[in-house]
Structure formats: C-alpha cells, structure tokens
Amino acid sequence: MPRSNDSIAGxxxxxxxxDATRMDCQLVSDAIQRHSHFRVIGHVTSSSEVISAVRxxxxxxxxxxxxxxxxxxxxxxALQGLRALHARSRIVMLLDKDxxxxxxxxxxxxxxxxFCRVGSSGELRKCIQTIHDxxxxxxxxxxxxxxxxxxxxxxxxxxxxxxxHFLSKRELEIAQLVxxxxxxxxxxxxxxxxxxxxxxxxxxxFEKLGISTRIELVLxxxxxxxxxxxxxxxxxxxxxxxxxxxxxxxxxxxxxxxxPASAMTPSLVANRKLPLVS
Numbered sequence: 001m002p003r004s005n006d007s008i009a010g011x012x013x014x015x016x017x018x019d020a021t022r023m024d025c026q027l028v029s030d031a032i033q034r035h036s037h038f039r040v041i042g043h044v045t046s047s048s049e050v051i052s053a054v055r056x057x058x059x060x061x062x063x064x065x066x067x068x069x070x071x072x073x074x075x076x077x078a079l080q081g082l083r084a085l086h087a088r089s090r091i092v093m094l095l096d097k098d099x100x101x102x103x104x105x106x107x108x109x110x111x112x113x114x115f116c117r118v119g120s121s122g123e124l125r126k127c128i129q130t131i132h133d134x135x136x137x138x139x140x141x142x143x144x145x146x147x148x149x150x151x152x153x154x155x156x157x158x159x160x161x162x163x164x165h166f167l168s169k170r171e172l173e174i175a176q177l178v179x180x181x182x183x184x185x186x187x188x189x190x191x192x193x194x195x196x197x198x199x200x201x202x203x204x205x206f207e208k209l210g211i212s213t214r215i216e217l218v219l220x221x222x223x224x225x226x227x228x229x230x231x232x233x234x235x236x237x238x239x240x241x242x243x244x245x246x247x248x249x250x251x252x253x254x255x256x257x258x259x260p261a262s263a264m265t266p267s268l269v270a271n272r273k274l275p276l277v278s
Contacts, residue, residue: 148211
C-alpha cells in the first residue's frame, strides 16, 4: 500500500538520500539523523537508482544531489523521471552551490526545496521538515532566479483536442485566483465554494498540468497569452514588471519558511565540498 506523505503519529518520517558516492550519502545521512525525527531508509548514487528506489520504497522525502555518479546534472534527470511517475515523495534538491540555472530547472521539474551544501546540518533538517510538512523551502534570491526565467521565457499554451483549453472555465478561474496569491480559504470565499471543493479543483488542476506546487501553477498562468474569455476582474494584467511582482508575492505567501541569508554563507569549507555540520 502506498505510503502517505503524512507519517503516522509516533513514526519517524522516512528519507532517501542520493549523492555521487556512498561516502557522500553517509555524510548527508548522518546530518539528517542527528537529533531529528527522520529515518534514512536508503542510499543511492545514480539517477536510475533514484527512480527505482523512490518507486519501490516511497519515502516521505527524497534528498537528491544534482550531481550523481552518472553525471553533474543527473539529479535533474532523476527529477524528470519521478515527475513522469507522479511520485508522491517530496523532493529536496541538494546543490554544491547556489547556481541560477540549476535552481530554476529543479523547481520547474517538481522539487519542493533547494538546499546548498554551504548550510549547516541544522538548516538541512529544517528544510526537510518544512518540505515534509507540505511547504516550500526557497530563498529570496532563488525566487528572483525563477522570476527572471519567467520574464525571459516565451509564452506557452496548453491545449487539447480541437483547440480547446486544457483547463475548464472553473478550473482556470480558480488557478488564476491562486496565481494572484489567494489562499484556498480566500478563493472559497470569493467564489462561494467550500474549501473542500476548492481543494478538489486544485488537485485536478495540478494533475492535468503535471505540477505539484503553487509556484509551478503561477508559472503556468503567467506563461499563458491573454485570452478573450479571461475575466479581467479576476486576473490583473500579468506582463512585465507586474508579472514579476505577482509571482514574488505568491511565492512568499505559499512559502512559510525561506532560507535565511545566513544559511547562504559558508561556515566551514573543506576542499571541493562543504561538509554538513551543526
């Protein structure tokens, strides 16, 4: 039976660790399990092993290094594979440094948080707990990376059949409201729907679009060219600087804990990689 992302009371949440070498995996595992409520259930070192392990073990959280044994960006390949599987495990992408393109690609492929090795093990545990609680772990700088990528990206449109919109009129209406930063409760009040109904609509929207976070939903809405049936009262103009502000505001509202600036400052550097230490 598939595991839920919400662990049974009293159980330790399960974590899968993927890194370039077994030694690297062990260092990350030691950092995760130190004074925390997490249990590491496995180590893997390649993208194919990540996909297989997540599919079979269904951990609550998978901490995946961008750099694995089969390539410097193999962690992203694994993310793409997990997305195709609609894996329920929540993903933390582990980076050697805060690299703009890697951050953008990771979020667009479904990661729920980015952690750089310059952070302490305490910050790593907070990151995993945040992701496990269903929230997003992203710094202000990383939000800017995503915003910049959005502004420069060409417009996309998702359609089906003979030009019909992929989302229904009601689904698009709810997606637009969420993209402006409204909570589920605020959407339900505005549309006079129950919170449960709004939640069900969002589930279907996410499933149709193949996304898992509100940030990805904002990116989808902002990527759509204006349509004649769009309700201007529900969705403000989302172009240029205004699009940037909407995405930033929405990301802040859906992100309960952003990485503090201090977590981005190296505290201990050792050769090529920074050990995760308290």
